[in-house]
Amino acid sequence: xxxxxxxxxxxxxxxxxxxxxxxxxxxxxxxxxxxxxxxxxxxxxxxxxxxxxxxxxxxxxxxxxxxxxxxxxxxxxxxxxxxxxxxxxxxxxxxxxxxxxxxxxxxxxxxxxxxxxxxxxxxxxxxxxxxxxxxxxxxxxxxxxxxxxxxxxxxxxxxxxxxxxxxxxxxxxxxxxxxxxxxxxxxxxxxxxxxxxxxxxxxxxxxxxxxxxxxxxxxxxxxxxxxxxxxxxxx
Numbered sequence: 001x002x003x004x005x006x007x008x009x010x011x012x013x014x015x016x017x018x019x020x021x022x023x024x025x026x027x028x029x030x031x032x033x034x035x036x037x038x039x040x041x042x043x044x045x046x047x048x049x050x051x052x053x054x055x056x057x058x059x060x061x062x063x064x065x066x067x068x069x070x071x072x073x074x075x076x077x078x079x080x081x082x083x084x085x086x087x088x089x090x091x092x093x094x095x096x097x098x099x100x101x102x103x104x105x106x107x108x109x110x111x112x113x114x115x116x117x118x119x120x121x122x123x124x125x126x127x128x129x130x131x132x133x134x135x136x137x138x139x140x141x142x143x144x145x146x147x148x149x150x151x152x153x154x155x156x157x158x159x160x161x162x163x164x165x166x167x168x169x170x171x172x173x174x175x176x177x178x179x180x181x182x183x184x185x186x187x188x189x190x191x192x193x194x195x196x197x198x199x200x201x202x203x204x205x206x207x208x209x210x211x212x213x214x215x216x217x218x219x220x221x222x223x224x225x226x227x228x229x230x231x232x233x234x235x
Contacts, residue, residue, distance in 0.1 A: 003135060003155040005206060008040050012110060012170060013062045013208045016159050017044055018151070022052040022133025025070070026151055026159050027063040027208065031114045034069035048074040052132040053121075057161025058148040059084030060093050061114045063208060068115035079121040081140060084147025091116035094145070096183045102168065103182035110182075123149055141197060143190035144181055150193075156203030163193060164218065166210020175210035178218045194222065 006017040010029035015037060018024050023046045028037060038048060051074045056064050059080055064087070071078050080088055087093055091114050098104045121127075127138045129151070136153035144162040151159040162181045167174035184190060197205070198215060205213040 003153050003157070005153070005157045005159070006040075006044060007206060007212075008037065010036065014171075014206070014211070015063075016206055017041065017046070018134055018136075018153065018159075019044070019046070020134040023050060024053040024055055024129070024132055024134055025051060025076070026055050027057055027161070028054060028066040028070050030062045030110075031065035031112070034066040034073060037066060037070060038073060051076040052134075053077055053079055053129075055079045055129075055138060055149075055151065056081075056084075056088075057150065057159065057208060058145040059087035060110070060145065060162070061112055062110050063161065064088055064117065065114040068117040071117060077120040078117055079123055079127070079138070080119040081123040081147035081149050083140075083142060084145050085119060085122060087145075087147075088117050088119060094185070097185060099180050099182060099184055106170070106182055123147075139196060141193035143184060143186055143188075143193045145185050148193070150197050152197070152200050152202065156201075157206060158197055158200070158202035158204070159206045160197055162208045163190070163197070164205070164207055164213065166207050166213055171207070171210025176213060176217075177210075178213050178221050179210075181209075191222075194218070198223075 004019045008015040010033050016026040054076045125140045129136045138149045138151050141148050141150040165181045167177045
């Protein structure tokens, strides 16, 4: 099955159109971006009713903000890990825990409400995407949020949401430099989650802000000794 990942650059984040036997959308950006996403689908030759799934890397407003409108326009089922369902159904982020001064400055711009949505597919530890026409799987990678997931595709691409980010200024500066994300709910889970992605030996990491990232650079920056079991150096 041929696979193609098309990044869709939005105001604050990236969404991704993944095409195989069918097409799925990974993340939906911030509130009010549904028209831009529908135009992107049209340019790619994907009719709204042909979208097989709207899958989320996590439940923050800049990744799930337009989902309610998109689901209504396309009829596509909505997938989200159970750890973030509370945010989706409430239409509010949980408390954002900043990792830097820049993150504290950014927080007011990414912490607004969005139209609530109830997922039709609640993800657990691993979900096969073949029933939706995509050769790959979604795996739980908590840390950024309790319900964060990464999409591992059989072509070597991985979409990891906000497990990491590219560069600074929301990915606008040095977009391909591997960096910590602005916000982390549980830092203790980040390294095991990143390890779970890297042991799959992806060729490229697509992130929610900036990117794409080179896995070799990620390993060099965040892991001291891969051969000794990927010893943590301080993510």
